[in-house]
Structures are given as structure tokens and as C-alpha cells.
Amino acid sequence: MTHLHPERFGENARAALGDEVLRGALRKATGLFGRQRGAAVAEMPEWEALRERARAVKAEALASLDVQLERFEERATANGIQVRWARDATEACEQVKAIAERLGRPTIVKSKSMATEEIRLNEHLEQAGHRPVETDLGEWIIQLAGETPSHIIAPAIHKTKRQVGELFAEKLGIPRSEDERELTRAARRALRHSFATAELGITGANFAIAETGSILLIENEGNIRLATSMPRVLVALVGIEKVIPRLCDLQVFLRLLPRSGTGQRLTSYQSLISGPRAGSGDEGPEEMIVILLDNGRSSVLADNSLRESLACIRCGACLNACPVYRQIGGHAYGSVYAGPIGSVITPGLQGLEKTAELPFASSLCGACREVCPVKIDLPALLTRLRADVVEGRAPGQGQRPRRPRRIEKAAFAFWRWLASDPVRWTLSMRVARLAQRAGLDRLLPPARAWRKGRALRPFAPRSFRERWKEDDRRGR
Amino acid sequence: MSAREDILGRVRAALKGTVAIGAPGSPEVAAPTDLDSHAARVDAFRTRLAAAEGHLEVVADEAQAAAVLSEVVSQARAKRIAVSDAPLVAKLTRGLEGVELVDAADRAGLLAAEAGISCVQHAVAETGTLVLETHSERNRLVSLLPPLHVALLHADAILATLGDALAAVDPGGAGSASRAVTFISGPSRTADIELKLVVGVHGPRELTVLLIDPRTRENAP
Amino acid sequence: MRVSLFVSCLVDQLWPAAGAATVAVLRKAGCAVEFDPRQTCCGQPAWNTGYTKDARALLKRTVALLEESDAEAVVVPSGSCTAMLRHAPTALGGEGSWSERAAAVAGRTHELSGFLVDVLGVEDLGARLERRVSWHDACHGLRELGLREQPRRLLKNVSGCELVEAPGCEECCGFGGTFSAKHPELSVAMSDEKIEAIEATGVDAVVSSDAGCLMQLRGRLEARGSSIEALHIAEVLASGRGA
Numbered sequence: 001m002t003h004l005h006p007e008r009f010g011e012n013a014r015a016a017l018g019d020e021v022l023r024g025a026l027r028k029a030t031g032l033f034g035r036q037r038g039a040a041v042a043e044m045p046e047w048e049a050l051r052e053r054a055r056a057v058k059a060e061a062l063a064s065l066d067v068q069l070e071r072f073e074e075r076a077t078a079n080g081i082q083v084r085w086a087r088d089a090t091e092a093c094e095q096v097k098a099i100a101e102r103l104g105r106p107t108i109v110k111s112k113s114m115a116t117e118e119i120r121l122n123e124h125l126e127q128a129g130h131r132p133v134e135t136d137l138g139e140w141i142i143q144l145a146g147e148t149p150s151h152i153i154a155p156a157i158h159k160t161k162r163q164v165g166e167l168f169a170e171k172l173g174i175p176r177s178e179d180e181r182e183l184t185r186a187a188r189r190a191l192r193h194s195f196a197t198a199e200l201g202i203t204g205a206n207f208a209i210a211e212t213g214s215i216l217l218i219e220n221e222g223n224i225r226l227a228t229s230m231p232r233v234l235v236a237l238v239g240i241e242k243v244i245p246r247l248c249d250l251q252v253f254l255r256l257l258p259r260s261g262t263g264q265r266l267t268s269y270q271s272l273i274s275g276p277r278a279g280s281g282d283e284g285p286e287e288m289i290v291i292l293l294d295n296g297r298s299s300v301l302a303d304n305s306l307r308e309s310l311a312c313i314r315c316g317a318c319l320n321a322c323p324v325y326r327q328i329g330g331h332a333y334g335s336v337y338a339g340p341i342g343s344v345i346t347p348g349l350q351g352l353e354k355t356a357e358l359p360f361a362s363s364l365c366g367a368c369r370e371v372c373p374v375k376i377d378l379p380a381l382l383t384r385l386r387a388d389v390v391e392g393r394a395p396g397q398g399q400r401p402r403r404p405r406r407i408e409k410a411a412f413a414f415w416r417w418l419a420s421d422p423v424r425w426t427l428s429m430r431v432a433r434l435a436q437r438a439g440l441d442r443l444l445p446p447a448r449a450w451r452k453g454r455a456l457r458p459f460a461p462r463s464f465r466e467r468w469k470e471d472d473r474r475g476r
Numbered sequence: 477m478s479a480r481e482d483i484l485g486r487v488r489a490a491l492k493g494t495v496a497i498g499a500p501g502s503p504e505v506a507a508p509t510d511l512d513s514h515a516a517r518v519d520a521f522r523t524r525l526a527a528a529e530g531h532l533e534v535v536a537d538e539a540q541a542a543a544v545l546s547e548v549v550s551q552a553r554a555k556r557i558a559v560s561d562a563p564l565v566a567k568l569t570r571g572l573e574g575v576e577l578v579d580a581a582d583r584a585g586l587l588a589a590e591a592g593i594s595c596v597q598h599a600v601a602e603t604g605t606l607v608l609e610t611h612s613e614r615n616r617l618v619s620l621l622p623p624l625h626v627a628l629l630h631a632d633a634i635l636a637t638l639g640d641a642l643a644a645v646d647p648g649g650a651g652s653a654s655r656a657v658t659f660i661s662g663p664s665r666t667a668d669i670e671l672k673l674v675v676g677v678h679g680p681r682e683l684t685v686l687l688i689d690p691r692t693r694e695n696a697p
Numbered sequence: 698m699r700v701s702l703f704v705s706c707l708v709d710q711l712w713p714a715a716g717a718a719t720v721a722v723l724r725k726a727g728c729a730v731e732f733d734p735r736q737t738c739c740g741q742p743a744w745n746t747g748y749t750k751d752a753r754a755l756l757k758r759t760v761a762l763l764e765e766s767d768a769e770a771v772v773v774p775s776g777s778c779t780a781m782l783r784h785a786p787t788a789l790g791g792e793g794s795w796s797e798r799a800a801a802v803a804g805r806t807h808e809l810s811g812f813l814v815d816v817l818g819v820e821d822l823g824a825r826l827e828r829r830v831s832w833h834d835a836c837h838g839l840r841e842l843g844l845r846e847q848p849r850r851l852l853k854n855v856s857g858c859e860l861v862e863a864p865g866c867e868e869c870c871g872f873g874g875t876f877s878a879k880h881p882e883l884s885v886a887m888s889d890e891k892i893e894a895i896e897a898t899g900v901d902a903v904v905s906s907d908a909g910c911l912m913q914l915r916g917r918l919e920a921r922g923s924s925i926e927a928l929h930i931a932e933v934l935a936s937g938r939g940a
Contacts, residue, residue, distance in 0.1 A: 013883050029671055046506035056499035064496035066487045079649020085479040137677055138668035154668060161670050180669040184677050191678065196587055214647050222620060222664035222679025229616045229656070240483065247647070248503040251638040255506055262667075265524070266603045269679070270659040275649020283580070283616045284655050294483045302490035323869045327886045361880070363873025363887070364745055366840035386747025412743050416751040419737035420758060426734075429710055446878040453885035454916035457711045464709040464716035465734050 004148070006334035006346060009357035016328035022150075022158045026329050029157040030320040036263020037317060037371065044259070054256050055375045057249045058311035061210075065301065068210040068243045069292065075213025079275035082289045089119035092293050096121060096202065096235055099289065100130050103233060106199035109191075111217070111224040112136035113204025114152065114314055115237045115293055117336045118349070121202070132202065133194045135223035137187050144171045150330040152316040152338070153261050158329055191223070201231035201285065206313070207253060208243040208290070214274040215290065216250060218257065220267045228273050234285035236273075239293050241301075241310040253313060256373040260315040296349035299396025305384055306395055309344045311374045318368035318378060324361055333358060340368035340378045347385050351398020359385035426465065433459035504639050508602050511636035517601040518689060521634050524604025528662030529675065530683040536693035541686050542568045545593070545626065548684055549575065552624050554590035562595040562613035564628055569593060580614035592622040596629040596685070598644050602637045605661045606685065609645055609654040616656055625680040627660075631689035698817070701768035702732045703739070703759075703782070703806070705775040707908035708929070715908065715929035719774040719809055722934045726819045728772075736762055741781035744788060746875045753792065756785050760799045763806070770816060771806040774931050776838025776907045777874075779808040783841065808838055810906055810930055814847035821854035825937030830928070831863045831900045833891070833914065835907035839867060848906060848930055855933055861898045865891060872913035888917040895925065902926040904933055 005012065016022060041047050061068050073083045086092035100106055108125065110116065110132045122143075125132050134143040138155035142148065145167055149155030156164070161178045169176040174186050203224060205215035215236050217224045228234055244250070250272075258264040277284040300306050319325045319339035330338035335346040335358065343358035359382045368378040385395060390409065394400040418428045432441075436459055441447040450456050462470075477485070511517050525532055533548065535541045545568050549557060558578040559565045569577060578585035586592070594615040598607040606627050608615045619625045635641050645657045664679030675681050700723055708716045723730050740755030759782070763771050773779045781788075783806060785799035813819045832852060838844040852860045871877065871887030892914065895903050903918075903925060905911055915927035 010880060013880060017882055017886055025670070032671055044506055049501065050506040053499065053501045053503070053505045056501060057503075060496060060499040063491065063494045066484050066491065067496070069484065069487065076649075079653075079655075081649065085483050087479045087482055091479060135678070136668070137666045141668065154671070156668050157671065159669075161672075164669050180672040181674050183669055184666060184674040188677055192587065196583075212647050213649070220665045221677045223677075225616070225620050225658065226678055229620065240487070246503070247642050248639060249499075250642055251507065252503055252505065254638055265527070266605060266659070266661045268528075268660065268662050268665055272645070272647050272657040272659075273655070274647040274653065274657075275655045278610075278655060281581075281614075282655065283610065283614050292483070294479075294486070298483060298486035298490050301487060323871070323887050323890075324883060327883060327890075359747075360876070363836070363869045363871060363876045363884070365836035365869035365873065367836075367867075367869065370840060383745060383747065386745075387749045388747075390747035390749075408746075409748070412746070412748040412751045415738070416740075416743065416748075416754055419740075419755050422735040422737060425737040433710070446875075449878040449881045450916070452881040453920055454881075454888075454913070455919035457912045457916060459710050460713045462713060464704050464713035465732075467713055467717060468732050469734065 004334045006355045006358055008334060009332060009361050012332035012334055013328045013361070016332045021160060022329055023327065025157050025160070026326055029151065029154055030326045033262055033316070033320040037260060037320070040259035040263040040265060044255070050252060050256055051373055051375050054252050054373055055311065057244060057252060058374055061244050062241065062301065062307060062310055065240065065243070068245055069240060071210040072208050072213055072243050075210065076290055077213070079213045080288070081213065081275055082287070084289060084291045086291050086293050086295070088295050092119050092237060092291055092295070093121055093124035095291055096237070097125060097128050099233065099235055100125060100200055103199050105130070107194060107197045108132040108200045108202060109135050109194050109198040109227045109231060110202045111204070111219070111227045112139045112155070113237060114336060115204045115239050116202065117149070119237070119293070119295065121237070133191070135191050135194065135227060136221060137184065140187060140191065141167065148331065152314060152319060195226045195230050198231040199233060201227035201234045203227055203234070203236045205236050205238045205242055206257070207250065208238050209247050209250070210243050211246045212274060214272050217271045217273065218267050219269050222269060225269055225271055228271055229284055231285060233287045233289070235289045235291065237291050237293055240297050257313055257315050260317040260371065260373040296396060296398065299398065300348040303396050306344070306348050306381060308376050309341065309348055309381060311376060312341050312345065313374060315373055317371040317373065321367040321371045323365060323367065324363065333361065340382065341376070344378060344381045344385065347398070348395050349398070351394045351396070352389055352401040353399035356389045356401040359389060429463060504637070507637040507639055511601050514631070514691065517634045517636055518631055520601035521599055521604055524601070525685060526604070528604050530604065530662045530685055532685050532687060534687045534689055534692055536690055538568060538688065541628065541688050542571055544686060545569070546572055548626055549591055552591055554624060556585065556589045558586050558589035558592040558618045558622055560594040560613040560615045560618045564595055565593050568628065580618050586617050586621045589622040591624040591626060592618040593626045593628070594619045596627045596633060598641050599629055599634045600638055600641045601634055603661055605641070605659050607641050607645060608658040608660065610656045611646060611652050611654040616658065619658070619660065620679050623676055623680055624682045624684065627683065627685045629685050629687050631687055631691065698727070698770065699729045699731065699768040700770045700772045701763065701766040702730055703736060703763065703771050703773045703778065704732065705773060705778040705908065706738045707912065708774050711912060712908045712929055715774055715931045718929065718931035718935035719772070722809070722813070722822055722931050723772060725822050726813060726817055731766060731768055733762060733766065739778050739781050741778055742874050744781060753789060756788060756799070757795055760785060760795070760802050763802045764798060769805060770812060771802065772809055772812050773806065774809045774906060774929065776808045776835045776842055776844060777909060779806055780837040780841040782806045808842055808844060808906060810848040810851055811842060811844050814850055820850045822851070822934050824855040824934050825857050826855050826933055827857040828902055829859045829861055829900045830902045830904045830933065831861050831895050831898055832866060833870060833903050833905040833910055834867045835905050835910045836869050838906055851930065851934060852904065858933065861900050863894045863898045865894045870910045870913050872909045874909065877913060884913070885917060888913055892917060892921065892923070896923065900925065902928045904928045904930050906930045
């Protein structure tokens with residue numbers, strides 16, 4: 001599996017900019033999702049009220065998270081679900097591994113889940129000799145290729161049909177094809193075999209409902225339905241922030257999430273799973289385990305401003321809307337969670353030691369905030385994390401940023417000193433103008449960086465304030 | 477300290493000073509309000525199902541349903557047909573000729589079946605969605621594994637909104653509650669290869685709804 | 698109406714003609730314009746880069762300066778500086794009475810096009826410019842201040858001027874303040890997408906009301922050898938009257 005390097009965002013981004021295939025695919029995907037989202041939203045006159053309601057429900061759930069979690073546990077347990085808790089990635093992985101171990105060498109089918117990506121469950125299971133099979137088509141392609149997803153809802157958008165055809169020919173021993181229908185059929189056949197023999201299914205969850213002790217899973221392909229229906233044992237890894245109070249709240253999120261993600265009114269399938277099979281006459285898993293994962297979430301919860309990032313419902317709208325993401329895709333962020341929300345969540349969950357570049361991976365244009373279905377103020381959170389980086393603070397209980405930014409700090413302190421006094425300011429601007437005319441600005445890294453592909457606008461021969469003063473003297 | 481106590485303790489500490497208030501507004505926000513009449517619901521369901529690429533056949537009664545079912549199945553050239561254990565499914569498939577009926581418990585048979593027939597407990601006009609509950613039949617795999625899913629729906633089961641459906645279902649793990657409630661809107665689909673839409677990736681390629689609506693007869697000329 | 702001009706650093710030093718044009722336009726609209734030469738930077742670059750302490754110091758200085766004037770409005774020929782001043786009450790939260798003082802200033806601070814259309818109700822300034830132009834929605838003006846129709850209405854009333862909408866006119870130009878220097882290649886790639894859309898419309902100029910965007914777009918247009926001009930909206934509105 002590719003290793004993730006958020007600390008090399010700049011480098012990663014430059015590499016991505018040189019990949020024309022990737023950029024073409026990104027333009028197509030983000031453009032399509034964006035347009036479809038626009039059309040789906042336009043037919044909902046009450047879209048704003050819907051967003052407000054969703055935001056309020058999430059805020060309510062987070063503000064009473066302990067109560068919601070206990071209620072979920074109580075109801076789920078009464079439903080026959082085994083509820084476990086995991087403080088961090090290692091604990092969660094160990095729990096899943098122990099279940100797999102108990103089943104011997106089970107065939108494991110996995111459905112797409114950001115939480116399992118976050119804890120690197122596959123790597124962990126593979127190290128123990130297990131072979132979890134990703135069953136979402138995009139995820140499976142990525143797994144066969146030994147890569148990581150590049151988009152939250154379209155994990156393999158960076159691969160062309162031809163590349164997928166070559167990959168399938170090599171890994172499945174089938175004739176090479178560039179027909180998406182044929183490739184999809186080949187995947188169906190191969191994965192049907194995995195499903196038919198699977199003893200352990202691993203999923204995430206889009207929502208956990210406290211009122212009923214259920215989880216809700218949203219998809220288009222049907223692989224989640226298979227993974228939750230066929231194997232003998234079902235494990236769902238659920239971040240603690242996924243819990244919502246009531247079943248009726250789901251209608252709000254079902255109206256928002258598919259429209260925001262792909263522009264669909266509703267995805268093909270939603271599965272509301274509330275427990276293992278009723279008896280031998282019933283279908284579904286004999287055993288169902290829900291693992292509630294913290295892994296930094298409680299620290300984010302403790303941070304009054306970052307808390308709202310826990311309201312994210314992982315729709316991917318902010319990625320599609322982000323002009324930075326659209327140029328470089330998900331890999332450049334070096335994190336499971338990419339795009340604007342990823343640049344908030346990742347530092348929130350991990351701290352800033354390795355992720356200090358991410359909050360700066362944005363022009364703060366605000367397009368993300370405009371499309372977020374739960375109205376997370378992403379630019380404000382990115383700005384807040386920038387301040388954490390500058391001041392050497394750690395968000396939540398994560399790690400502090402590593403590099404003190406001495407030069408930049410000194411530069412801003414100097415700027416402030418200059419701007420605090422009109423005489424100093426006016427003089428300094430004149431000096432800067434003369435320095436630029438003498439070509440001395442080439443010595444300044446920001447000016448050099450600016451000149452990469454852009455002409456630097458020269459200082460005007462006379463500033464506005466100088467003109468104003470002269471006009472004043474002339475008595476207007 | 478157990479992970480549970482630890483996490484809950486951290487959550488409580490994190491929330492110190494936070495006042496939890498109920499979310500203002502109604503969960504019904506943005507729900508369609510023009511679906512009060514039976515006709516409006518059927519109409520909306522029909523439109524939305526079509527938009528989701530599901531097929532609809534409207535019949536007036538069970539006898540007609542059996543006839544249309546036979547046509548649908550033979551058009552699909554389905555020889556092995558998986559059936560849920562609902563009485564209506566048994567009743568309507570009784571007359572099918574030249575086919576082998578596969579029991580919902582027969583997993584190997586299900587994997588080889590060319591069509592699956594189940595009932596639908598509720599439907600949603602707002603989105604053209606079928607709602608399958610496990611408390612009344614074994615429908616999970618019958619509706620999922622074969623390439624064609626034929627769903628039998630009584631017109632009275634069409635509810636107006638997603639909220640109505642959520643109020644009608646009975647999810648749970650005890651007694652007669654549904655271990656799984658499945659919402660289905662159209663066939664299984666993917667766009668994971670170059671964003672090209674392909675149906676039938678893991679689940680059915682085709683979804684046909686047999687809507688049994690006695691009022692169609694009343695309205696007939 | 699008496700208005701106080703907060704000209705912004707970039708207009709002051711790099712685009713003084715836009716500053717002069719702003720004054721001309723405001724006078725044409727019947728305003729008496731004052732300008733306090735003690736003004737410097739509002740602190741926005743520091744704020745957006747995470748240097749909140751430096752930013753707060755400059756914000757307070759700016760608020761103190763602007764509240765000295767009893768002009769009815771503060772007009773800024775820049776959406777992003779206006780947005781910073783509007784955000785000042787929040788940014789200065791927890792600093793005693795500063796938040797309230799900032800709120801009083803923020804309440805009468807307006808970006809030029811918003812001021813003309815929403816406050817003065819003026820949409821036609823009698824300008825004349827024989828050009829085909831495209832409007833670039835600067836992010837802060839559009840998404841923080843809600844300026845979408847205002848500048849367009851003003852441009853449509855410029856005689857001889859044809860407004861051609863470019864696809865993606867609401868997309869970021871790639872400037873983003875210090876972002877443009879931290880990630881130059883990325884920033885330029887963002888501009889290119891925008892510029893290609895503008896070029897395809899066949900316009901002579903791209904117009905905006907944010908000197909940062911104009912600097913970015915013109916800088917890239919020049920590097921690409923394009924003849925498309927980047928104009929501040931004040932320059933367009935002041936044109937053709939010998940002003």
C-alpha cells in the first residue's frame with residue numbers, strides 16, 4: 001500500500017499537477033458530480049432549511065454524545081448486537097483481528113468504509129495473514145492495483161478504462177477489455193465467488209441510530225447488502241460521531257447526502273441493519289458486532305470550534321467544489337480524508353506534527369462551505385488550524401506541529417511593525433518600490449515564488465496616497 | 477479502565493459546559509406536501525421509479541398480476557426463479573410453467589437463479605423507493621442475488637414520504653421486528669470505471685415492480 | 698453622503714488608478730469622499746495565514762482609525778478587505794470592548810459595488826467603455842458579502858460595454874493571499890483553468906473588484922502572452938467621462 005505523506009503536500013501536489021491523465025479524470029469527475037449536485041439541489045426549494053435541520057441534529061447529537069452512545073449501546077445490545085469500544089486504531093484492528101482469528105482463516109469481504117481506511121485495517125489484517133477483499137468496485141480496483149483511493153465516493157477515478165482492463169487481465173487472467181460493462185461483469189463474477197464463501201463481512205456505517213440501536217449503510221452497488229447479508233459474522237466499524245438520536249432524523253440525511261455526493265435523489269440502496277438473524281429460519285449474519293471507534297474524535301469534541309467538523313457526513317461535496325482538490329486529487333493530501341474537510345479532520349484526529357501543511361492547502365475561497373450539507377464553516381476551521389500551526393499549538397490532544405516558522409513569523413511581525421505607523425508604512429512602501437525597480441525583490445522567496453508562471457505587478461510610480469496628497473496640495 | 481469507560485469519560489469531559497438542546501425545526505423539512513391523495517402518490521411513485529430506472533407494470537388484481545409475472549419471467553428467459561417465503565409470492569408463482577422455483581433458504585440455488593420474486597412492505601412516492609422488511613418474509617437475498625428482481629407491491633402500501641416510511645417500519649433485533657430494512661431505488665449501479673454508468677454490478681441489473689392497484693379497474697373505461 | 702475611503706494596500710500601491718477611479722465614481726454618485734492617510738493594512742494577510750495576533754493588532758488599529766471619522770459609510774474597493782472588516786467583531790471577540798467597536802465600524806463598511814447598488818441605489822453612473830468584458834466573482838465578495846448581481850448591474854449600465862459571462866466565473870482565481878506564494882504551481886494551475894474559460898469568451902478584459910485577484914489574473918495573462926486586460930470595476934465605472 002502506498003504510504004501516506006501529508007507533510008509533503010507541496011511535493012505531492014506538484015507531482016499530481018504533472019499527471020495529465022489524473023487531472024483529466026478529476027476535471028471530469030468533479031465537474032460531473034458538481035453539475036449533478038447543482039441540479040439535484042435546484043429542485044429542492046427548502047434546501048437551506050434542510051441543511052439547517054441537519055446541522056442542528058448533528059449539533060444535538062454531538063452535544064449529548066455520551067447519552068446517545070449509551071442509548072445506542074443499550075438498544076443495540078437488546079437487539080442482540082455485540083457492542084465493543086475501541087480507543088484507537090490499534091485497539092480496533094486488534095478486535096477485528098481477534099474475530100477473524102476466532103473464525104480460523106475466514107474469507108473476509110469488506111465494503112467501502114472511511115473508518116476502516118483511517119485505521120488501516122487491511123494492512124493490519126494482511127500482516128496477520130488474512131486477505132480481506134474490498135468489494136466496492138472502485139475500492140477493489142484500487143486494492144488489486146495496490147493503491148489508495150483518490151476520491152471519497154469515487155475511489156478509482158484516477159484510473160482509465162484501459163488501465164483497469166490491463167489490471168484485470170493481469171490479476172484475473174481474463175482477456176483484456178476496455179469496455180466498462182464487460183469489466184464490471186468480470187468484477188461481479190470474481191466478487192460473487194468471494195461473497196459466496198465469505199464468513200466475515202466488514203463494513204462501516206453512515207449513521208448509527210440511538211433510538212433503535214441500528215446502523216444505516218448507503219450505497220449504489222449492492223456490495224454492502226451482500227456483505228451484511230451473506231457472511232456468518234458481521235463487523236461494523238463505526239466512528240463515535242456517527243450516532244444520531246432518532247430514526248426519523250434519517251429522512252433529513254437521506255434527502256441531503258445522496259444529492260450532495262453524486263446528485264442522486266437517493267442512492268440505489270439503504271440498509272438499516274438492527275441485529276443478527278432471528279433464528280435458523282431467518283437470513284443475515286448469525287453474529288453482529290459493532291465497534292465504536294474513538295481514535296481522536298473525543299479530543300476533537302473537546303475543541304469548541306473544531307467540534308463542528310465531527311458533523312461531517314462524508315458526502316464528498318466539498319472535494320468536488322474545491323478548486324485545489326480539483327487540480328490535484330486526493331493522493332496529494334497524503335491522508336485518508338482529502339480535500340477541505342480532510343485538511344480539517346486529519347489534523348484534528350492526528351495532531352499537527354505531520355499534517356501542518358494541510359490547513360494551508362486551500363485558497364480559502366469558501367466554495368466548500370457553500371456546498372456542505374451540514375454547513376461546516378470549513379474556511380474558518382482551516383484558518384483556525386493555521387493559527388495553531390503558527391503558534392505551535394496542537395488541536396485536541398494530538399501532536400504539535402514540528403517546524404517553527406521562524407522566517408515567516410519574523411516577516412509578519414515586521415509587517416505589523418511597519419503597518420502600525422503611517423510614517424514607517426509610507427516610507428517602507430517607497431523603499432520597496434525602489435528595491436523592486438532595482439530588481440532586488442528577486443532576493444525575496446515570496447516574490448520569486450510568485451514569478452513562477454506569473455508576471456509580478458510592479459509598484460505604481462505614485463501610490464494612491466501620494467496622489468491624494470498632491471491633489472490636496474493643489475486644492476482639488 | 478475499560479475502553480468503554482475511558483471513551484465515555486473523555487466524551488463527558490469534552491462536553492463539560494455544553495448544553496444539549498433538541499434540534500429546532502421538524503424532521504419533515506423539505507418533505508413533499510402534495511402527495512395526500514392515492515392517485516398523487518401512485519403517480520409520483522411511478523415517475524420517480526422510472527427516473528431511478530425501475531420498470532413498472534400496473535395490474536388490477538392478483539390474477540392479472542400472475543399473468544403479467546409469467547410474461548415478465550418468460551421475457552427474461554428466467555428458468556430458475558428464487559422466491560421469498562411470502563404467501564402472495566407462492567400464490568402468484570404457482571401457475572408458472574417450465575420454471576424451477578428456488579427456495580429463499582437455498583443459497584446455491586439463489587446464486588444460480590435468473591430472477592427473484594419478493595413482496596414489498598412499503599413504498600415511497602417521494603423517491604420511487606421500495607421498502608423491504610425482514611419481519612414478514614425472507615427477502616434479503618431473493619431481491620439481491622439474481623439479475624432480475626420482480627417486486628410485488630400493493631398500491632395501498634405506497635406512502636408519501638421518506639418520513640412516512642421511517643415511521644412505518646419496525647427495525648429491531650427482538651420479537652417480530654425487522655433485523656434488516658432495505659430501501660431499494662432502482663437497479664444496482666456503479667460508475668467507478670471512468671464514471672460510466674453500469675447497472676447490475678453486484679445486485680440486480682433489472683428491477684420490475686408489479687403494482688397491484690384495484691383502482692385501475694375502477695378507472696378503466 | 699459623506700464616505701470614508703479605505704483604499705486597501707494593494708490598490709494603494711499597485712493599482713492607484715483604481716483608487717482614483719473609486720473616488721471619481723463615489724463623487725459622481727453624489728458622495729463627499731474623505732481619505733485618512735494614516736491608514737495602512739487591515740491585517741487580512743496575517744489573519745488568513747494564521748498570524749492572528751499580528752492580525753488583531755492591525756485590525757484594532759484600523760477600527761480605531763475608521764471610527765474616528767463620522768462619515769456615514771466606509772467604502773472599500775476590495776471585497777476581501779471588506780470581508781475582513783466585517784469579520785472583525787468575531788476576530789476581536791474576547792478583547793474587551795473591541796468587538797463592539799469593530800461591529801460599529803463593520804456595520805457601515807461596504808465594498809464599492811455593494812455600496813453603490815445596495816446603499817445608494819445607484820446602478821447607472823453614466824460611464825462609457827467600448828469593450829467586451831467578463832466579470833470575475835472574487836471569492837470573498839461573492840461568498841462572504843453576497844455580491845453577485847450588484848457589480849453585474851453596474852457593468853450592464855456602462856454604455857458600449859458588453860458583459861459576457863464566462864463559465865466558472867464564480868471559481869477561485871488561485872490567488873488566496875499567501876497561498877499564491879506557498880503553492881505557486883497549484884495557484885497558477887487554478888488560474889489557467891479560469892483564464893482558458895475567459896479566453897474562450899473572446900472578451901477584451903476581465904473585471905473584478907479585488908486587487909488580489911486582478912494581480913493574479915493579470916500576472917498569469919501576461920505570462921501567457923495574452924492581451925486580455927484585468928480591470929478594477931472602479932476603472933470601468935469611471936471611464937469615458939474624462940475623469
